[in-house]
Amino acid sequence: MGSLxxxxxxxxxxxxxxxxxxxxxxxxxxxxxxxxxTPMTARELGRLDPSAFNLYPDPEASELTEAIAxxxxxxxxNVFAGVGSxxxxxxxxxAFFNSGRPILFPDITYxxxxxxxxxxxxxxxxxxxxxxxxxxxxxYLRENGGIIFPNPxxxxxxCMGLDDIRAIAEYNSDVVVIVDExxxxxxxxxxxELLKEYGNLxxxxxxxxxxxxxxxxxxxxxxGEELILQLKKIKNSYNSYTMSxxxxxxxxxxxxxxxxxxSTIEKIKRTRESAAQRLRELxxxxxxxxxxxxFASHKKISAKKIFEELKKRRIYVRYFDKPRxxxxxxxxxGTDAEMDALIDALTRILEDEx
Amino acid sequence: MGSLxxxxxxxxxxxxxxxxxxxxxxxxxxxxxxxxxTPMTARELGRLDPSAFNLYPDPEASELTEAIAxxxxxxxxNVFAGVGSxxxxxxxxxAFFNSGRPILFPDITYxxxxxxxxxxxxxxxxxxxxxxxxxxxxxYLRENGGIIFPNPxxxxxxCMGLDDIRAIAEYNSDVVVIVDExxxxxxxxxxxELLKEYGNLxxxxxxxxxxxxxxxxxxxxxxGEELILQLKKIKNSYNSYTMSxxxxxxxxxxxxxxxxxxSTIEKIKRTRESAAQRLRELxxxxxxxxxxxxFASHKKISAKKIFEELKKRRIYVRYFDKPRxxxxxxxxxGTDAEMDALIDALTRILEDEx
Numbered sequence: 094m095g096s097l098x099x100x101x102x103x104x105x106x107x108x109x110x111x112x113x114x115x116x117x118x119x120x121x122x123x124x125x126x127x128x129x130x131t132p133m134t135a136r137e138l139g140r141l142d143p144s145a146f147n148l149y150p151d152p153e154a155s156e157l158t159e160a161i162a163x164x165x166x167x168x169x170x171n172v173f174a175g176v177g178s179x180x181x182x183x184x185x186x187x188a189f190f191n192s193g194r195p196i197l198f199p200d201i202t203y204x205x206x207x208x209x210x211x212x213x214x215x216x217x218x219x220x221x222x223x224x225x226x227x228x229x230x231x232x233y234l235r236e237n238g239g240i241i242f243p244n245p246x247x248x249x250x251x252c253m254g255l256d257d258i259r260a261i262a263e264y265n266s267d268v269v270v271i272v273d274e275x276x277x278x279x280x281x282x283x284x285x286e287l288l289k290e291y292g293n294l295x296x297x298x299x300x301x302x303x304x305x306x307x308x309x310x311x312x313x314x315x316x317g318e319e320l321i322l323q324l325k326k327i328k329n330s331y332n333s334y335t336m337s338x339x340x341x342x343x344x345x346x347x348x349x350x351x352x353x354x355x356s357t358i359e360k361i362k363r364t365r366e367s368a369a370q371r372l373r374e375l376x377x378x379x380x381x382x383x384x385x386x387x388f389a390s391h392k393k394i395s396a397k398k399i400f401e402e403l404k405k406r407r408i409y410v411r412y413f414d415k416p417r418x419x420x421x422x423x424x425x426x427g428t429d430a431e432m433d434a435l436i437d438a439l440t441r442i443l444e445d446e447x
Numbered sequence: 448m449g450s451l452x453x454x455x456x457x458x459x460x461x462x463x464x465x466x467x468x469x470x471x472x473x474x475x476x477x478x479x480x481x482x483x484x485t486p487m488t489a490r491e492l493g494r495l496d497p498s499a500f501n502l503y504p505d506p507e508a509s510e511l512t513e514a515i516a517x518x519x520x521x522x523x524x525n526v527f528a529g530v531g532s533x534x535x536x537x538x539x540x541x542a543f544f545n546s547g548r549p550i551l552f553p554d555i556t557y558x559x560x561x562x563x564x565x566x567x568x569x570x571x572x573x574x575x576x577x578x579x580x581x582x583x584x585x586x587y588l589r590e591n592g593g594i595i596f597p598n599p600x601x602x603x604x605x606c607m608g609l610d611d612i613r614a615i616a617e618y619n620s621d622v623v624v625i626v627d628e629x630x631x632x633x634x635x636x637x638x639x640e641l642l643k644e645y646g647n648l649x650x651x652x653x654x655x656x657x658x659x660x661x662x663x664x665x666x667x668x669x670x671g672e673e674l675i676l677q678l679k680k681i682k683n684s685y686n687s688y689t690m691s692x693x694x695x696x697x698x699x700x701x702x703x704x705x706x707x708x709x710s711t712i713e714k715i716k717r718t719r720e721s722a723a724q725r726l727r728e729l730x731x732x733x734x735x736x737x738x739x740x741x742f743a744s745h746k747k748i749s750a751k752k753i754f755e756e757l758k759k760r761r762i763y764v765r766y767f768d769k770p771r772x773x774x775x776x777x778x779x780x781g782t783d784a785e786m787d788a789l790i791d792a793l794t795r796i797l798e799d800e801x
Contacts, residue, residue, distance in 0.1 A: 095546070095621055096621065097620070097621060097622070097623065097646065097647055097673075098673075098677075099546060099621075100543050100544065100545050100546045100592065100593060100621075100622055100623060101542060101543065101545060101677050102541055102542055102543075102545045102681060104680055104681060104684045105684075106679075106680045106681075106683035106684045107683055107684060107687060108683075109503075109506055109683075109687040109688075112503060112505060112506065120502075123503055125501055125502050125503060126501045127501070128501060129497065129498035129499070129500070129501055130497060130498075130500050130501060134497050134500065135497040135498070138492075138495060138497050141492060143483065143484065143488050143489040143492050143697075144483035144484075144489070145483070145662060146483070146484050146488065146659065146660050146661070146662040146663050146697075147479055147480045147481070147482060147483055147484060147659040147660065147661060147662065148474075148479050148661055148662055149463075149466060149477055149479060149655070149661040149662060150661075150662050150664070151466060152463060152466060176530060176686060176688075176689055177686060177688060179685075179686040179687065179688070180685075180686045180689075183685050183686060187456055187566070188455060188456055189454050189455065189456075190454065191454050191455060191456045192449070192453060192454045208684045209684070209685070211684070212541070212681070212684045212685060238454065239454060266451070267449055267450065267451060267453075267454075268451070268454055269451065269454060292451065293451055301503070305500065305501035306500050306501065307500070307501060307502055307503040307504075307688075308499060308500040308501065308502055308503065308504050308691060308692035308693075309500050309691050309692070309693065310504070310688060310689070310690075310691045319451075319452075323452075323455050326458060326460045327456060327458065327460075327566070329460035329461055329462075329463075330458045330459075330460045330461060330562045330563070330565070330566045331533075331534075331537050331563075331566060332530060332531060332533040332534045332537060333461060333463040333533065334463075334530075334531060334533070334661070334664060335530055335534075335664070336664075337662060337663050337664045337691065337693070337694060338662035338663070339662075339663065339691070339693050339694075340691060340693075343497075343500075
């Protein structure tokens with residue numbers, strides 16, 4: 094007889110950014126949107142009928158997938174919805190990375206890719222970014238069991254051009270290529286127009302960033318019908334009803350308010366550019382982030398020290414203790430007032446170092 | 448170069464009961480509760496602040512797990528919450544059934560067990576129920592890689608005694624034993640008191656049946672701290688944020704209203720007993736269901752025919768085209784009015800057969 098723990102799956106779990114509970118803090122560490130979701134979600138919330146919560150939700154989440162399809166000019170058969178894009182991506186890993194050959198993703202990227210590969214026992218190779226932390230297209234033109242990368246990449250915020258993505262999709266027609274567009278609304282060019290050409294391409298999106306709805310847990314994949322069908326099969330083998338009635342209704346309502354969506358994104362982009370400018374003036378080196386975060390390094394003071402000093406002042410940013418990026422902090426773009434407070438704090442921290 | 452589909456995980460997905468969209472129908476096919484959830488959920492819904500949906504929810508869902516722990520007289524460290532008990536159980540399969548030895552579950556039981564085992568490539572043996580569709584304890588006292596069964600079992604509704612469960616947990620101390628108590632609030636004895644004695648035991652529950660909240664997707668596991676920690680690790684390797692802010696708040700509120708909960712259950716039990724009596728008078732054979740459904744067979748007319756005839760009358764029950772139970776229909780216990788309509792329809796269907 095062995096011990097109970099012999100039966101456990103061995104894994105190294107993902108460590109999400111802190112979720113401090115105090116309210117007197119500035120939270121720039123998990124790339125949330127500083128603005129509330131469209132008032133349409135509040136209106137829809139008021140219309141929810143709690144007496145109908147006794148019934149299972151629509152397992153197809155049709156109201157939501159139809160709204161998403163209409164928004165992107167696609168068919169509902171091209172849309173798969175899940176509990177945030179993490180759920181969608183985990184389903185993709187299970188559904189599509191089963192060839193036995195290693196999948197490829199950048200060495201510096203969203204940390205969950207490695208965690209899912211470990212969880213599902215998928216072989217992988219981490220492909221190094223170049224010296225300026227950019228994804229090199231040519232490194233993905235070789236035999237593999239599938240490819241995934243974010244565009245813009247995280248935590249660098251750097252975008253890849255559509256021609257490079259096309260070349261990767263084209264060369265790898267025998268495997269699934271996933272472009273994780275969690276941050277695409279903040280910059281860069283979506284690969285949407287490639288979906289019609291490439292049946293092996295999947296684009297994933299989330300409501301957690303540009304749509305200000307991290308709390309409701311909604312994400313989706315866009316792809317050709319064959320891949321979406323396969324995703325649905327996997328999801329229906331895991332949990333038939335992942336999207337609550339509330340998430341379906343509120344998500345669908347949120348897709349309808351393009352004007353609010355655009356104005357929020359424009360505000361964040363303006364704040365990003367002015368904050369980047371002021372950080373450079375303080376001596377920071379920044380990657381060319383087109384996302385809702387900045388990735389910053391300073392010659393005179395270590396990123397770890399900055400992270401800790403900010404935390405003492407109850408300003409939370411993200412620090413990754415990983416090779417090549419352990420001297421960077423990732424700063425979510427908040428409101429102008431939050432960025433003012435950040436710049437003030439950094440100014441003082443740098444002065445104290447002199 | 449192979450084809451794209453060579454990369455797909457091969458599975459046979461679970462087929463949930465139909466979710467007909469017409470409103471002029473009687474839905475007795477997915478074991479939903481016919482009554483709305485406690486008014487506390489409506490009150491909490493009105494208190495939700497949609498402007499805070501931009502923030503990620505608490506990944507620990509502490510407000511919910513604390514309410515569940517308090518209700519059961521346990522600690523939050525003994526509670527794991529998920530997107531319905533399907534999500535919780537899928538996490539259990541991933542976390543605990545990794546020994547390489549086959550896991551055991553009844554041949555006639557919740558169909559998802561086999562689907563999860565296939566999905567995660569877990570070996571299994573289906574252990575036959577006895578001639579009266581009962582689980583035989585002694586069949587589980589042998590080497591295996593883990594055990595799962597519902598109590599009461601589905602779709603039979605038959606309960607197992609606590610002594611039998613204790614014997615199974617005791618004999619199998621080297622593997623994880625899961626008692627799926629989705630329906631326990633409607634009858635039978637919970638294995639809760641065994642949790643302190645057996646570190647290998649997990650009990651799972653759902654808000655979808657007795658708490659009338661299928662639409663909100665909430666389920667949970669109760670177990671010793673070691674197993675709960677392991678479950679959290681697996682969940683954090685899949686999706687850190689599974690429970691929306693809304694599900695956390697509404698779930699916690701629902702746990703507080705014991706009086707409403709008990710009165711709803713008593714109503715369903717009374718309806719179950721009177722419906723069972725009337726079905727017997729119509730010549731049906733019924734298992735001794737202590738759940739919120741009845742499992743019924745008739746000598747003179749096939750279950751498939753009854754299922755189809757009822758569907759023509761827009762009354763939906765569940766029919767399983769599987770060996771040993773293909774002459775049974777499973778009928779969810781609805782309101783008294785719904786059961787009256789069902790009995791009327793069955794009376795006519797039987798008369799037409801004469």
